[in-house]
Amino acid sequence: MHGLINRAIQSFVCDTYGADCWRRATRRAGLGFTQFEAMLNYDDGQSRRLLAALGEVLGRDRAGMLEDLGTYLVSHPRTEALRRLLRFGGVTYVDFLHSLDDLPDRARLAVADLQLPALELREHASGRFSLACGPGLPGFGSVMTGILRAMADDYGALATIERERASADGAEVIAITLVETAFAAGRRFDLGASAR
Amino acid sequence: MMAREHLGEVLGRLCPLHALLDEAGHVTHAGPTLQKLRPDLAMPGRRFLELFELARPRAVDTMAGLVAAPGGLLRLRFRDAPRTAFKGQIVPLPGEGGAIVNLSFGISVLDAVRDHALTSADFSPTDLAIELLYLVEAKTAAMEASRSLNLRLQGAKIAAEEQAFTDTLTGLKNRRAADHVLRRLTGAGHPFALMHLDLDFFKAVNDSLGHAAGDHVLQRVARIMLAETRSYDTVARVGGDEFLLIFHRLTDRARLGEIAKRLIAGFEAPIAYGTQICRVSASIGIAFSDGQGGDDPADLLHRADLALYAAKRAGRGRARMFEPAMARREPGKGPAAARAACPEPRRQ
Structure with a gap:
């Protein structure tokens, strides 16, 4: 699995639960190291063992933990660069939702070997959407659920976001109901201001 | 034909950075983003060439010259600060006189967005600026x-x-490794011999044939030393042409003398480098640790140095074993002093 993904998990755990928790989890997973490099690739088995170990160390279920990871990626100051890249998706939350179909391509444009599952947004009625997350990266639907929640806050939109089900082929579906597009002020996004 | 104000409206949505010019070269309509760049200056009514300075085509100061730009291509910038630069295209309006100029920030889009606090809404949806x-x-x-x-x-x-414990040029151990072995052996109380070996005439090879030849010689003598020692002995390169050899559990003076002689004989065989022949020799000082304890690595090295110094003084290509008398004669002088005392003769 790409180092960026592993590194995201590392930052999330260290910033949220502390470096001690992180070290315990890496030991429990038998990684033999504690620092992931964002620009290297790692064996999928290492990431699987790490997530299992984290669940045990933190006493949390995987889905909830990964949702929190998604929220962290958008809302923590350390990951401001990622929030900005997501905000390039559109001027409003609805624009942003529609830009998700392009997200895997956008990610690959930035980092050529970063493979994200396909995403497909469907609009069922005004304000009611579903996002299908393709197979290939187990738990990605949970991370996306957290990202969608945090991005709604970022845009100042009021929305309910629920993970619905995983289909037989491993695809996950997220239901999005938009209650109000301009519920709060949201966070600023200046095109010309780069992160940090 | 569409009325001019309608044309401006349509163009404003498609090309927010456009300007409509009349036949005299005055702006009659400016796209919303172009106008946003100069909020305090109403563009309509101004002469286009008073607002912008042309870099390409150069020295154009009439509307006719502007419209005649090859391919309609323009390079221009604002005359006043911030002097945002643009790529542009001018297309004459058929029949009516006047022209449409469409502008783009080109590669300076980053500065433009920052300088003018632009947002996505200031660009046409088909513009790749946001993607850029x-x-x-x-x-x-x-x-x-x-x-x-x-x-x-x-x-x-x-x-x-x-x-690292390895000398990358020769593959021998390095000074760190040698120090490590010496500390271990003196600490463990095993008997051993320490040979300090200094190449003779090496500088002459380096000076006359170059460093590549010198490196070749070092690699060759390294192989000879490895061949003349046992696998559990230590051979280390500790300086440019200085080596330490540590013989584990071997303090037999006769045998060590034989080894030293074979080493020197091996070194003195001519070494071919391309069409050139390199000739070197070596001086060797040998010190002993009897394994009774109390030997300090620094003392041992000093004794080997003194023996080496004696070998150098006796003429090159020799080996000397340490004797207490050496310490009395030359207190605290190492091979550097020996070299200074006996400058190497240049070989012809």
């Missing part, structure tokens, strides 16, 4: 991650080199 900005940020972040990885790898490489 996205790409710059994404690539900068990825580059930063790669750069920090490179820095860490470089740091790790330096640390690994500092911890």
Whole structure:
């Protein structure tokens, strides 16, 4: 699995639960190291063992933990660069939702070997959407659920976001109901201001 | 034909950075983003060439010259600050006189967005400017991650080199490794012999045939030393042409004398380098640790140095065993002093 993904998990755990928790989890997973490099690739088995170990160390279920990871990626100051890249998706939350179909391509444009599952947004009625997350990266639907929640806050939109089900082929579906597009002020996004 | 004000309206949505010019070259309508760049200056009514300075085509000061730009291509910038630069295209309006100029920030879009606080809404939806900005940020972040990885790898490489026990040129052990072995052996109380070997005439090879020849010689003598020692002895390169050989559990003077003689004989055989022949020899000082304890690595090295100094003084290509009398004669002088005392004759 790409180092960026592993590194995201590392930052999330260290910033949220502390470096001690992180070290315990890496030991429990038998990684033999504690620092992931964002620009290297790692064996999928290492990431699987790490997530299992984290669940045990933190006493949390995987889905909830990964949702929190998604929220962290958008809302923590350390990951401001990622929030900005997501905000390039559109001027409003609805624009942003529609830009998700392009997200895997956008990610690959930035980092050529970063493979994200396909995403497909469907609009069922005004304000009611579903996002299908393709197979290939187990738990990605949970991370996306957290990202969608945090991005709604970022845009100042009021929305309910629920993970619905995983289909037989491993695809996950997220239901999005938009209650109000301009519920709060949201966070600023200046095109010309780069992160940090 | 569409009325001019309608044309401006349509163009404003498609090309927010456009200007409509009349036949005299005055702006009759400016797109919303172009006008946003100069909020305090109403563009309609102004002469286009008073607002903008042309870089290409150069020295044009009439509407006719502007419209005659090859391919309609323009390079221009604002005359006043901030002097945002643009790429542009001018297309004459058929029949009516006047022209449409469409502008783009081109590669200076990053500065323009920052200088004028532009938002996505200031660009046409088909404009790739936002994608370009996205790409710059994404690539900068990825580059930063790669750069920090490179820095860490470089740091790790330096640390690994500092911890290395091997001399990369000859494949022999290095000074660190030799010190480590000496400490271990003196600490464990095993008897051993320490040979300090200094090449003779090596500088002449380096000076006359170059460093590549010198390196070749060093590799050759390294092979000879490895061949003349046992696998559990230690052979280390501790200076440019200085070596330490540590013979574990071997203090037999006769045998060590034989080994030293074979080493010198091996070194003195001519070494071919391309069409050239390199000739070197070696001076050797030998000191002993009897394994009774109490030997300090620094003392041992000093005794081997004194013996080496004696060998140098006796003429080159010799070996000397340490004797207490040497310490009385030359207190505290090592091979550097010996070399200074006996400058190497240049070989012809």
